Amino acid sequence: MLDRLEIRVLPPGPRFPAQLRFWVNGQDVIEGAVYEGGRGPFAADVLPAGRPSLLQATGEARRLEVGEPECTGGCCGFLSVVVQRFGDIVQWSDWEVPHGPTPPPPEFHFDVGQYAAEVARAEADRSWQVDT
Template sequence: MQLGEPECTGECCGFLSVVVQRMGNVVQWSGWQVPHGDGRLPEFDFDANEYDAEVARAGADPGWRILA
């Protein structure tokens, strides 16, 4: 997943990248790339069912804009 302005790249001011993977009942965010090499964020683990519910909620909210 990459979050940022469409024009941004890894060396830009607002680019953020993370590996999102499902491992059984866990969704893990890891392998962060942050702007300007400001250090990596820790891994985050989420319950997969709760994660799915939150993604569905956000997808139904017209205030969120998801780009594919």
């Protein structure tokens, strides 16, 4: 059975600009790995306007930072994953987790159509942008 990805954008808050959260099969992957208080990557960094997002899956493996603990990734390390497309499957594997007792998330396998549609939806939704 394939996994299902949902990308949520948290609105800007007092400490951070808008950030992404990745829900797989109904669970927040970031919170599960970096605990409450940690954060996802900034939406503007991963979903840059006018360019393909870093979430796009290709046949070339690419490591993507998807979260960090409350103390910052520079202190304890980042939550990162290798994203790669294999035919009709997008694989998230080879997790690196911040220092701490949390085991890495499992390997995920997404249908390329569902994955691409969810990434395209997140790229198109600019409601989180703050007009300056």
